[in-house]
Amino acid sequence: MEKKRVRLTVAYDGTNYHGWQVQKNGITIESELNRCLSDLLQEPIEVIGASRTDSGVHALGNIAVFDTVNRMPAEKISYALNQRLPEDIRIQKSEAVASDWHPRRCESRKTYEYRVYRGQFPMPVRRLYSLFTYRMLDVNRMREAAAYLEGEHDFKSFCQTGAQVESTVRTLYFVEIEEQGEELVIRVCGNGFLYNMVRIIAGTLLEIGEGKRDPMDIFTILEEKDRAAAGPTAPAHGLTLVKYEWYD
Amino acid sequence: MEKKRVRLTVAYDGTNYHGWQVQKNGITIESELNRCLSDLLQEPIEVIGASRTDSGVHALGNIAVFDTVNRMPAEKISYALNQRLPEDIRIQKSEAVASDWHPRRCESRKTYEYRVYRGQFPMPVRRLYSLFTYRMLDVNRMREAAAYLEGEHDFKSFCQTGAQVESTVRTLYFVEIEEQGEELVIRVCGNGFLYNMVRIIAGTLLEIGEGKRDPMDIFTILEEKDRAAAGPTAPAHGLTLVKYEWYD
Numbered sequence: 001m002e003k004k005r006v007r008l009t010v011a012y013d014g015t016n017y018h019g020w021q022v023q024k025n026g027i028t029i030e031s032e033l034n035r036c037l038s039d040l041l042q043e044p045i046e047v048i049g050a051s052r053t054d055s056g057v058h059a060l061g062n063i064a065v066f067d068t069v070n071r072m073p074a075e076k077i078s079y080a081l082n083q084r085l086p087e088d089i090r091i092q093k094s095e096a097v098a099s100d101w102h103p104r105r106c107e108s109r110k111t112y113e114y115r116v117y118r119g120q121f122p123m124p125v126r127r128l129y130s131l132f133t134y135r136m137l138d139v140n141r142m143r144e145a146a147a148y149l150e151g152e153h154d155f156k157s158f159c160q161t162g163a164q165v166e167s168t169v170r171t172l173y174f175v176e177i178e179e180q181g182e183e184l185v186i187r188v189c190g191n192g193f194l195y196n197m198v199r200i201i202a203g204t205l206l207e208i209g210e211g212k213r214d215p216m217d218i219f220t221i222l223e224e225k226d227r228a229a230a231g232p233t234a235p236a237h238g239l240t241l242v243k244y245e246w247y248d
Numbered sequence: 249m250e251k252k253r254v255r256l257t258v259a260y261d262g263t264n265y266h267g268w269q270v271q272k273n274g275i276t277i278e279s280e281l282n283r284c285l286s287d288l289l290q291e292p293i294e295v296i297g298a299s300r301t302d303s304g305v306h307a308l309g310n311i312a313v314f315d316t317v318n319r320m321p322a323e324k325i326s327y328a329l330n331q332r333l334p335e336d337i338r339i340q341k342s343e344a345v346a347s348d349w350h351p352r353r354c355e356s357r358k359t360y361e362y363r364v365y366r367g368q369f370p371m372p373v374r375r376l377y378s379l380f381t382y383r384m385l386d387v388n389r390m391r392e393a394a395a396y397l398e399g400e401h402d403f404k405s406f407c408q409t410g411a412q413v414e415s416t417v418r419t420l421y422f423v424e425i426e427e428q429g430e431e432l433v434i435r436v437c438g439n440g441f442l443y444n445m446v447r448i449i450a451g452t453l454l455e456i457g458e459g460k461r462d463p464m465d466i467f468t469i470l471e472e473k474d475r476a477a478a479g480p481t482a483p484a485h486g487l488t489l490v491k492y493e494w495y496d
Binding site: 011012013058060078082087088089090091092093119120121122123124125127129240 | 259260261306308326330335336337338339340341367368369370371372373375377488
């Protein structure tokens with residue numbers, strides 16, 4: 001039987017999941033995909049994900065691939081799979097790809113958004129998708145600091161300690177701060193991200209916006225190559241993986 | 249003891265509530281406010297709401313008033329009450345008002361938004377706050393129809409049958425259609441709304457956008473003064489009461 005590789009674009013509300021990656025205790029996005037795909041295609045399926053998002057983190061377009069011998073056309077799998085998945089996970093696209101295409105072994109860029117809701121009190125309809133703050137944020141200071149983060153740097157200070165990686169050098173193509181009414185969107189696009197990198201960037205930019213730190217501190221934080229030099233890790237629920245792009 | 253009247257601006261995510269109004273079975277926004285206020289102020293409190301939103305409908309700023317003899321400053325009640333309320337209800341403001349101010353007996357205008365998410369598949373992070381449709385919508389046709397709804401009309405055709413009201417004449421100050429990326433926002437502002445009026449307007453405008461009806465049908469629907477003449481009642485979860493304004 002001929003085997004084909006299928007690529008899924010996966011959107012989810014991370015609120016009710018223990019993150020992407022399969023784990024012993026708790027339901028994950030990956031475990032739900034594996035369960036529903038195995039059921040649909042009548043063979044054991046294990047997907048490979050592009051971004052193993054943390055518990056509570058959302059996605060508009062994460063990527064997963066898997067191999068199957070089932071003859072269902074790849075582009076029809078999205079429809080059939082969505083019938084089986086819980087409503088907080090929805091496949092946006094399914095398509096056949098080359099048998100050696102691997103989401104973590106290709107040149108790619110990811111875009112994340114970290115959302116902050118600014119107000120005197122939290123807004124219930126935004127509580128699951130943005131961090132609430134009653135503190136005044138100086139957006140110009142945040143924009144200055146964001147610009148210093150752009151480009152190729154050793155982001156070791158922006159990596160959760162204990163993470164095992166060969167290199168902590170990454171390139172950020174842009175770090176922009178957009179105001180959408182009460183919400184502030186920190187949008188970060190790069191060729192790769194270290195563990196908790198976007199959340200540590202968000203936590204640091206927020207301290208700069210609050211006046212606790214200077215925008216120029218970014219230079220010394222990068223130089224120190226020490227997690228303790230950067231700001232706190234902002235909570236998971238404000239983070240959304242919005243886009244994953246690759247160069248075949 | 250001196251009695252004072254306090255006005256609350258209330259925001260909520262309606263997903264987990266059986267609407268605003270107290271009922272025997274099921275938790276409502278009103279019952280939660282009464283419970284937490286009575287507990288906080290140590291006297292039995294019953295609020296009066298401006299808009300008795302249906303199950304699943306959200307609000308950024310509904311209005312409620314109540315009387316209390318408690319000496320806690322009115323503007324401090326928001327902070328103390330938010331400590332007790334569940335996280336999907338948040339008071340945005342509390343303030344003292346004249347003892348005869350009543351939210352349903354004053355000249356006022358309400359603004360509602362009905363949100364529609366357009367895509368091939370639903371987007372999980374928007375599923376609780378907008379209606380999903382995969383159908384193509386012609387926004388220009390919807391805008392033409394929206395304009396015909398503006399002004400003073402007898403909206404009997406846009407009122408759920410069985411509702412008891414003296415008059416079904418209302419004035420809509422504007423009905424606008426805004427595109428926000430994949431979302432279409434139907435924004436309606438008027439001096440009063442009949443039961444399910446915004447949801448029937450949304451259901452009718454969607455049929456016009458889908459090409460099932462003509463924009464000019466609005467005239468005959470209004471003339472017929474019959475619920476059966478209008479389109480379906482759009483689902484509750486797409487609806488949000490965004491603003492309530494009054495003229496003292």
